[in-house]
Amino acid sequence: MLDITETYLRDQLMERRQKLESTAKVAGTQGGIADLLEEVDAALARMDAGTYGLCESCHDTIEKDRLLADPLVRLCLDHLRPDQRRALERDLELAAQIQRGLLPEANLGFAGWSVSYHYLPLGLVSGDYCDLLTRENGATSLLFALGDVSGKGVAASMLMSQLHAIFRTLAAMDLPAEALVERASRVFCEATMSSFFATLICGRADSSGAMELCNAGHCPALVVQQGKVTRLEATGVPIGMFSNGCYTTRQVQLAPGETLFLYTDGVSEARSYADEEYGENRLTEFLARQTPLPPEPLIRACLEDLNTFRSGQPLLDDLTMMAIQRGS
Numbered sequence: 275m276l277d278i279t280e281t282y283l284r285d286q287l288m289e290r291r292q293k294l295e296s297t298a299k300v301a302g303t304q305g306g307i308a309d310l311l312e313e314v315d316a317a318l319a320r321m322d323a324g325t326y327g328l329c330e331s332c333h334d335t336i337e338k339d340r341l342l343a344d345p346l347v348r349l350c351l352d353h354l355r356p357d358q359r360r361a362l363e364r365d366l367e368l369a370a371q372i373q374r375g376l377l378p379e380a381n382l383g384f385a386g387w388s389v390s391y392h393y394l395p396l397g398l399v400s401g402d403y404c405d406l407l408t409r410e411n412g413a414t415s416l417l418f419a420l421g422d423v424s425g426k427g428v429a430a431s432m433l434m435s436q437l438h439a440i441f442r443t444l445a446a447m448d449l450p451a452e453a454l455v456e457r458a459s460r461v462f463c464e465a466t467m468s469s470f471f472a473t474l475i476c477g478r479a480d481s482s483g484a485m486e487l488c489n490a491g492h493c494p495a496l497v498v499q500q501g502k503v504t505r506l507e508a509t510g511v512p513i514g515m516f517s518n519g520c521y522t523t524r525q526v527q528l529a530p531g532e533t534l535f536l537y538t539d540g541v542s543e544a545r546s547y548a549d550e551e552y553g554e555n556r557l558t559e560f561l562a563r564q565t566p567l568p569p570e571p572l573i574r575a576c577l578e579d580l581n582t583f584r585s586g587q588p589l590l591d592d593l594t595m596m597a598i599q600r601g602s
């Protein structure tokens with residue numbers, strides 16, 4: 275196990291120990307508190323003995339994201355008892371339901387823009403972040419965000435929820451995009467382990483067709499204009515890497531019918547049966563040929579092209595795409 279993860283988990287366990295002890299002082303040790311204390315102490319003892327994070331049945335390493343979600347787990351996924359497995363499946367289904375509840379409206383029209391997206395988790399939950407917010411604070415604007423938290427599974431999905439909360443809180447302050455990303459990065463850095471980060475692209479579009487865009491280490495944004503695609507590369511590092519990260523905003527002007535296309539690397543890094551990568555070039559060329567399509571059929575067409583390319587080959591990562599088009 276990575277030392278940094280173990281240090282983090284030890285801190286988590288020590289913190290739990292303290293809380294349990296102070297609860298026990300007030301409430302006594304009934305209600306399973308004594309059992310929990312015992313479990314925490316046993317986990318700390320396993321850390322000292324160097325056996326922490328190893329499955330008690332097969333001695334293989336336990337999935338890291340499960341340890342991060344619950345530092346007390348002692349069995350790998352393959353060796354859970356049937357009742358434990360069912361409980362885990364219920365938890366995951368609930369987590370997926372909560373995550374679906376965080377998604378914005380599927381097809382949104384606002385301030386002369388129409389937006390469509392497709393959000394596809396690899397498993398039940400996703401580490402991709404996809405958001406849309408409408409603001410009517412003097413000026414009318416549409417805020418959009420697409421991000422990708424490092425890692426996969428439960429831990430990534432928990433950080434995705436955190437990113438959602440951070441972005442929503444900061445969005446209410448009507449900051450310029452680069453200030454929003456800078457602050458989000460600082461908060462994300464302080465709230466998470468240093469081994470986690472997220473790429474994020476976010477921006478604001480107003481009814482004049484003007485758009486500001488800040489790209490923190492994410493795949494390039496693609497501006498689709500009459501059969502021509504322009505790539506807008508990242509202008510800063512992913513958020514959560516450095517608390518003093520510096521970001522710049524790019525201004526773009528879109529004419530009626532022109533589209534901004536955003537995606538996560540689950541799209542560009544999808545692989546075919548022949549183990550070929552879908553790639554950004556293929557996506558760019560495909561988009562250039564679809565110019566007049568509105569967002570919803572455009573997303574559908576992209577998915578079809580990707581599925582044809584994969585020809586049944588399983589996806590390797592969470593996948594999200596979003597199309598934002600200025601109305602004509």
Ligand SMILES: [Zn+2]
Pocket residue numbers: 329330331332333334349350351352353
């Ligand atoms: Zn096992």
